[in-house]
Amino acid sequence: MVLPIENTRPESSNLSHPPTAVLPDDTRIPLPQQRADRNSGWAHPLRTPGALAFSSPVRSLYIHVPFCSHKCHYCDFYSLVDTQNRQESFTQRLIQELHRLAPAAQGAPLETIFVGGGTPSLLEVRHWEDLLRALEQSFDLSQIRAGKGEFTVECNPESVTAPLLQALRWGGVDRISMGAQSFDRSSLKTLERLHNPESVPRALDLARNAGIHRLSIDLIFGVPGATLEDWMRDLHAALALGTEHLSCYNLTYEPNTAMTARMKRGEFVPADEDLEIEMYERTRTVLEDAGLVRYEVSNYARPGSEARHNLVYWEQGQWLAAGPSASGHIGGWRWKNAPRLDDYLRDSPDGLPPAVDVEAPDPARLLRERMWTGLRLTRGIESAAITTEAQELFPGARERLFRLCEKLAADELLEVAPDRWRLTPGGMLQADGIAVLFMEAVEG
Numbered sequence: 001m002v003l004p005i006e007n008t009r010p011e012s013s014n015l016s017h018p019p020t021a022v023l024p025d026d027t028r029i030p031l032p033q034q035r036a037d038r039n040s041g042w043a044h045p046l047r048t049p050g051a052l053a054f055s056s057p058v059r060s061l062y063i064h065v066p067f068c069s070h071k072c073h074y075c076d077f078y079s080l081v082d083t084q085n086r087q088e089s090f091t092q093r094l095i096q097e098l099h100r101l102a103p104a105a106q107g108a109p110l111e112t113i114f115v116g117g118g119t120p121s122l123l124e125v126r127h128w129e130d131l132l133r134a135l136e137q138s139f140d141l142s143q144i145r146a147g148k149g150e151f152t153v154e155c156n157p158e159s160v161t162a163p164l165l166q167a168l169r170w171g172g173v174d175r176i177s178m179g180a181q182s183f184d185r186s187s188l189k190t191l192e193r194l195h196n197p198e199s200v201p202r203a204l205d206l207a208r209n210a211g212i213h214r215l216s217i218d219l220i221f222g223v224p225g226a227t228l229e230d231w232m233r234d235l236h237a238a239l240a241l242g243t244e245h246l247s248c249y250n251l252t253y254e255p256n257t258a259m260t261a262r263m264k265r266g267e268f269v270p271a272d273e274d275l276e277i278e279m280y281e282r283t284r285t286v287l288e289d290a291g292l293v294r295y296e297v298s299n300y301a302r303p304g305s306e307a308r309h310n311l312v313y314w315e316q317g318q319w320l321a322a323g324p325s326a327s328g329h330i331g332g333w334r335w336k337n338a339p340r341l342d343d344y345l346r347d348s349p350d351g352l353p354p355a356v357d358v359e360a361p362d363p364a365r366l367l368r369e370r371m372w373t374g375l376r377l378t379r380g381i382e383s384a385a386i387t388t389e390a391q392e393l394f395p396g397a398r399e400r401l402f403r404l405c406e407k408l409a410a411d412e413l414l415e416v417a418p419d420r421w422r423l424t425p426g427g428m429l430q431a432d433g434i435a436v437l438f439m440e441a442v443e444g
């Protein structure tokens with residue numbers, strides 16, 4: 001789901017940011033984009049002669065499965081309730097696309113795969129089996145099979161079954177990201193989620209029984225009507241399930257969602273921003289007391305259990321993308337597959353779907369993205385490398401960055417280590433806004 005650049009969570013955007021109440025202004029920054037060919041529809045880096053001549057082997061793959069059994073009213077991910085029984089045609093089209101993408105791996109083994117959505121656990125087992133066989137035929141999965149990589153599938157508790165999880169394990173899946181969102185019936189109802197709290201432990205047990213032990217839970221805070229105590233109960237309920245990884249997203253109101261329209265019509269009162277900030281800050285203390293360390297604005301893990309695939313996004317690595325609306329990044333090129341299933345399913349002369357938002361390599365854009373995603377990580381960004389690169393692109397950037405960092409450090413928002421800039425816990429709360437300041441300082 002979260003687009004890797006604009007958002008924390010791959011292929012989605014509405015749940016990833018910490019509360020922004022303390023910021024002076026709107027911090028959602030549209031990154032300046034150089035669109036090489038936005039409108040042609042058939043643009044795609046793999047179709048552009050010579051585009052990938054200098055690309056190193058790609059080791060990561062994102063696959064988007066768009067089906068959901070209900071459209072939750074807060075959701076702006078690309079997903080649909082399929083009334084036309086298109087799982088078969090989707091799977092065959094996806095397999096065709098995977099074969100076409102495979103040469104970009106240049107024979108190197110894949111290190112990470114992430115299947116998101118939508119609701120990947122809604123795909124029927126027989127289609128999963130076809131997809132997993134195709135992956136094995138198209139790519140080298142030896143690293144993943146040997147337990148040296150990571151193969152994650154997002155699941156919703158209500159659609160998880162034992163046969164599904166056994167099929168996933170058979171295909172090499174070793175990690176499940178479970179969309180629990182809350183353990184409170186009232187919050188689940190407010191979010192329009194279909195499962196009940198009991199289905200989460202049941203689904204995790206099924207995963208463990210199938211031999212999948214790397215487990216993550218997604219939670220949402222700031223749900224209208226939920227109190228701080230409700231959120232604390234959610235966190236403790238999640239901790240009691242013993243997973244190695246937790247993602248805690250703040251509910252935000254994206255334009256064009258049904259929930260945003262309802263909020264604007266006054267049908268409910270959104271959570272108070274001070275409460276959201278308190279929830280966010282308490283999340284870290286509760287989880288860190290339990291041994292889960294924050295490594296990104298919204299993500300916590302036992303040491304060594306960080307989501308490797310998502311780190312590829314945040315550290316500006318390369319990844320292939322398959323499925324409608326999936327976004328990829330190779331050789332400095334970015335693209336997004338056609339976001340509508342009908343477009344994605346159109347006959348393709350060469351196996352690749354139409355793409356939109358194709359962006360050619362651009363050093364200034366890559367630098368902005370590196371700061372934007374890197375500052376979200378608790379390890380921060382490499383100060384010397386960023387400064388050198390910024391100075392080469394924008395004269396005077398070194399001095400402006402130095403002044404900014406001095407001010408942020410004085411405000412206790414940034415830690416200036418010998419080789420890195422890291423946001424403090426207070427800075428993390430304003431990560432997006434501070435990233436904007438970095439970009440302004442670089443470009444003058």
Ligand code: SF4
Pocket residue numbers: 067068069070071072075076077079117118119156
């Ligand atoms: S299940 Fe997930 S992807 Fe599907 S509509 Fe709900 S939030 Fe969106």
